Amino acid sequence: MVVYTIPATLTLLVGLNPLVTGNFIWKSVSAIHIFLCGLWAISLAYNLLLHKKQNLLHEEEGRELFGLVIITAWLGLCHSSSKTPGGGRIQLAIATTVALLPFISWVYIYINKEMRSSWPAHCKTVI
Template identity: 75%
Template sequence: MAAAVAPWAPGLWRACNALMAAFFSLAAVVQVNDPDAEWWVVVYTIPAVLTLLVGFNPLVTGNFVWKSVSTVHMLFCMLWAGGLAYHFLLHAQQNILNEEEGRELSGLVIVTAWMALCHSSSKTPVGGRMHLAIAIVITLFPLISWVYVYINKEMRSSWPAHCKTVI
């Protein structure tokens, strides 16, 4: 017998989706000065749109088009992340946020994790407590990371010029 969904759960799920859609949109916008911006804008815009749709209507994750686009995007991101992880492991000289490939890898992992979480919500649009707890952690991670990077000016000092204008 399935446990009843708490009355606040749908609102929390929608709020997480709204925050992640905002994060992905902001991530797409800050790519403008990146040497390969066209790739990164697409990488972040697709989940921004898909996540916004989930925020408006959590049942959209059961739609064939939504599922197909999210699946193809997740596979693409996982393959790219695998290549970046391999490169990062071979060539890393600093921590993951100090290396451009590490930051790119982090972004791909966040996109993939969020899309997988949304994808898994098609059976239960709001999910259980564990689903919501994971959603909260994934939602807070990029926001806390961005604040940490913004505050830590020493970390940003070694970044390439196009990364120093990060919000």
């Protein structure tokens, strides 16, 4: 999906050259992507509030929403890192949370037997 390829490419560029976050093209692409992901996340959240039938993580849109939140937070951190190259405690805390969020979600779902019991058959053999 393009929505994940763009941040992956932008993050790869930051990994190869951290100073790229000051580049006008990099900043423009990341700002546009953050804006579009934010709009998409708002529309998904609104749709989920109106039509949610199960737990948020059971809905495809809910999982997609979490992915968009992770993308937006991560790109936002990269985007703001050009202003404060040394970083800060808040940025470190957000980066740690964003990095651990998928793992914490997986552990929660794996431990929650009620949630696992309602999985489709093809999902029960994955873990």
